[in-house]
Amino acid sequence: MAGVGGRNAGFAWFVGVVSAAIVVTLLVLAVPMFPAASRWISEAAGVPQPTxxxxxxxxxxxxxxxxxxxxxxxxxxxxxxxxxxxxxxxxxxxxxxxxxxxxxxxxxxxxxxxxxxxxxxxxxxxxxxxxxxxxxxxxxxxxxxxxxxxxxxxxxxxxxxxxxxxxxxxxxxxxxxxxxxxxxxxxxxxxxxxxxx
CATH class of the missing domain: 3.40.1000.70 (PknH-like extracellular domain)
Structure with missing residues (x-):
């Protein structure tokens, strides 16, 4: 079967790896904000917070x-x-x-x-x-x-x-x-x- 013109498998792999690395980096950076985000969502929903x-x-x-x-x-x-x-x-x-x-x-x-x-x-x-x-x-x-x-x-x-x-x-x-x-x-x-x- 003929390949689709203009596509390069090596370049596609490179872009995929870079994209995955960016997603992982963003998740790692976001982890410290999860408790604050959870608290903010709870407060917005009117759930009382412990002292x-x-x-x-x-x-x-x-x-x-x-x-x-x-x-x-x-x-x-x-x-x-x-x-x-x-x-x-x-x-x-x-x-x-x-x-x-x-x-x-x-x-x-x-x-x-x-x-x-x-x-x-x-x-x-x-x-x-x-x-x-x-x-x-x-x-x-x-x-x-x-x-x-x-x-x-x-x-x-x-x-x-x-x-x-x-x-x-x-x-x-x-x-x-x-x-x-x-x-x-x-x-x-x-x-x-x-x-x-």
């Missing part, structure tokens, strides 16, 4: 994220230590407060060892959860005090040390039964609120 703090609280969090290197090593190397991650509800004696606030659990980390058990839950809660906790927990034996932009309530009964912190839409609760690593609650709270900052 910076809401976006931070919804960021994925895992048990390993809650501990600095020293704390992680100390927990892991405790005799018989085992850790299970889940989305179980917070372990707390303040069952009515938990039911009222309905924390949306991001992760619950349960540690067991020869020394005892620790359960820590990170969750999202309504922005006024700190004020609600301050009003509801003292009658249950908790002592509450402001801790930066959040409130920390804690109680001790025998071998049980319980801490609940809430503020800025964040919730962290820890129940330590017999096993009390040094400054455990401080370290976990620092990790959680630094992620939200």
């Amino acid at each position: 910076a703090s809401a976006a931070a609280t919804s960021a994925p969090v895992g048990c390993r994220d809650l501990y600095n290197e020293a704390a992680w090593a100390g927990l892991r190397w405790t005799e018989g230590a085992e850790m299970v991650a889940s989305t179980d509800a917070p372990v707390s004696t303040a069952a009515d407060l938990v039911a009222a606030l309905e924390p949306q659990v991001l992760v619950t980390c349960t540690w067991t060892s020869g020394r005892g058990e620790i359960s820590t839950t990170v969750a999202t809660v309504p922005p006024d959860a700190g004020a609600i906790a301050t009003a509801a927990l003292p009658p249950l034996g908790f002592e509450c005090a402001p801790e930066g932009d959040r409130v920390r309530c804690s109680r001790t009964e025998g071998d049980l040390l319980e801490t609940i912190e809430a503020g800025g839409g964040q919730w962290v609760s820890t129940s330590q039964q017999a096993w009390h690593p040094t400054q455990y609650a401080d370290g976990v709270a620092a990790a959680v609120w630094s992620r939200a900052g």
Whole structure:
């Protein structure tokens, strides 16, 4: 079959490759604009956008994220230590407060060892959860005090040390039964609120 006059296969291949390269380059340059374009389209359609703090609280969090290197090593190397991650509800004696606030659990980390058990839950809660906790927990034996932009309530009964912190839409609760690593609650709270900052 005779070729069509005026066409050159080599030139056609060259033009095709150059065109493909231009398209790929334009896509690579456009990728950083996809989030902004999506946000603009959502705003134009009237879809509400999350605030910076809401976006931070919804960021994925895992048990390993809650501990600095020293704390992680100390927990892991405790005799018989085992850790299970889940989305179980917070372990707390303040069952009515938990039911009222309905924390949306991001992760619950349960540690067991020869020394005892620790359960820590990170969750999202309504922005006024700190004020609600301050009003509801003292009658249950908790002592509450402001801790930066959040409130920390804690109680001790025998071998049980319980801490609940809430503020800025964040919730962290820890129940330590017999096993009390040094400054455990401080370290976990620092990790959680630094992620939200």
